[in-house]
Amino acid sequence: MGRTPSTREIPEATVARLPVYLRALQEVAGAELATISSERLAEMAGVNAAKVRKDLSYFGSYGTRGVGYDVEYLLFQIRRELGLTHDWPCVIAGLGNLGQALANYGGFQDRGFVVAALIDSDPAKVGTKVNGVVVCHVDDLADLVADRAISIGVIATPGAAAQEVADRMVAAGITSILNFAPTVITVPDEVSVRKVDLAVELQILSFYNERRSGQTGGPSGLENAG
């Protein structure tokens, strides 16, 4: 058991919002006053103020009544809670369009996620470099993961290959997977998976769009659904 007060169960919905608060706080850090109210933070994060207060209360974070939250302290708390006090080495599998874009994307490194390895099954790609990192063959996955203490895997392969890559990642000891392939992958319970599917997002938008044009006069759609 950790020594932190954070052992209390934190709701999934709250966890998903912490990164958003984090970003907002980073934006005001230094520049503005040293404290921020739940109201202001809520506005920046695009949520309700009561929600912010409740979310933050889960890990016993002290704001000061009448004043607000100390920005620096809150930043520290959220970072600690999210496990961002150290870097996370990641491996990206599949260096097609998307994989390469991800490998080149600065926003990763910025936020403590280091591209520690790249893998692909195409021999033509193996040995080339992307953003300074050598592409290895998928067979070397296990070694790479062990050597470089990688715990996060990003799947950017075509759908057909996703499950196999996921299996290999799990076998290699990876515990968290971010899946961009347009397929549902199955993993053991103790592995976390999150899925990002561009086409799905567009189709959801399409639904509300269609509704709008269909029902004359009845607007309203959805708000920032993350």
Next chain:
Amino acid sequence: MGRTPSTREIPEATVARLPVYLRALQEVAGAELATISSERLAEMAGVNAAKVRKDLSYFGSYGTRGVGYDVEYLLFQIRRELGLTHDWPCVIAGLGNLGQALANYGGFQDRGFVVAALIDSDPAKVGTKVNGVVVCHVDDLADLVADRAISIGVIATPGAAAQEVADRMVAAGITSILNFAPTVITVPDEVSVRKVDLAVELQILSFYNERRSGQTGGPSGLENAG
């Protein structure tokens, strides 16, 4: 009011799952039997069977008891429900790493989302072609949207530019926005926004990862959280 039985309010959570069902159905279409059970569909979509049945029941879709759902008919229903009976022209704003990858990504066109226009604010990029489409200046946005009947905008700019681009899109008449920029954007109520943030996803994974390693013996994380 439409003539379909689908005017009943469909829960947001259900809408978000329809594209997943759609994909699963496309996979079995033709190849296997002409019908599919809720159980099988649930397995493919990575959800609970009861959920599938309830979801499908919202738009009065007829399965046949004792048999299952007719794959082709269900495909048609879901497509219609999602407004995928016609193509949707989209505009992508911001042709950095991610924007270019998106423009080149086949999975879009495949599913009825046509990249009808590309825009950027960098004069050096204007006039070049990406995947056969000419990059235009952001000032031409309004004209492009009007000319090409664009209703979906994709923001792939740096965070700092996102809000302004969103404002311009809204002004130009776009009603749905997919936001990849790491910023919360504010739009009028009648515009739908969905946000995809890679760093946020990784940070969520990081949270559960940290938890796992922190609490010896207490595994469990989250399942395919969409």
Next chain:
DNA sequence: CCGACTTTGTGAACAAATGAACGAGGCCGG
């Protein structure tokens, strides 16, 4: 035509998440 077997559709219990409301606790001006 009947009875066994499947699988849907849905009512109801349960769980999670939200948002409003308000008391408690702390600052500040006088």
Next chain:
DNA sequence: CCGGCCTCGTTCATTTGTTCACAAAGTCGG
């Protein structure tokens, strides 16, 4: 030191979403 003011932390009612469990409705073999 005190009263007014601000903002957090928490409680509660409501809404939304999930899951179970079972009757209804259909198929199929004989």
